[in-house]
Amino acid sequence: MTPIAPRVTRRQLERIVRQWTRRLGLERWDVTLCWDEWDEEKQAHAYIWRSRDYDRAALYLNPAERLTWSELDAHRYVVHELLHLATREAESVLDLVKERLHPDAHAILEEAHRHELEGIVDRLAYRLVELAGVT
Numbered sequence: 001m002t003p004i005a006p007r008v009t010r011r012q013l014e015r016i017v018r019q020w021t022r023r024l025g026l027e028r029w030d031v032t033l034c035w036d037e038w039d040e041e042k043q044a045h046a047y048i049w050r051s052r053d054y055d056r057a058a059l060y061l062n063p064a065e066r067l068t069w070s071e072l073d074a075h076r077y078v079v080h081e082l083l084h085l086a087t088r089e090a091e092s093v094l095d096l097v098k099e100r101l102h103p104d105a106h107a108i109l110e111e112a113h114r115h116e117l118e119g120i121v122d123r124l125a126y127r128l129v130e131l132a133g134v135t
C-alpha cells in the first residue's frame, strides 16, 4: 500500500512563506498572502503581484488546488513566486528600450526574455528546495 503524503495546511504555508522570505534575503518585502482571491484567467499553482516602485507584493495560492499540495509542492511553488521578487528589475529591463524598438521586435524579445527568466526561476526554485533538504 502506497502511503499518502500529508497535505500542507494553511499554517504550514504561512511558515513556508516566512521561512523562504528570510532565506532568499527578501525581508524588506511586505508580502501579503491572499487565500481566497484568485484570477480565474490564471492557469497556475500560484502567482505573485509586485509593486513596481515599492517592496510590496501579494502572493496568490490557487484555492482550487492548494489543499492537494504536499509540503514539497508548497515549498517549490512558494519559492518560485518569491524568486519573482528578486528578479523584478531584471524582468522590467526591456521597458527601457520599448520606445526604441519596433513593436514586433519588442514583443518577440519580451516573450523570449519572459520565457528564459521563467525557466531560470523555476529551475532555481526546485534546486533551492532540494538543497534545503525538503522531501
Ligand SMILES: [Zn+2]
Binding pocket: 080, 081, 084, 118, 121
Ligand atoms: Zn513564474
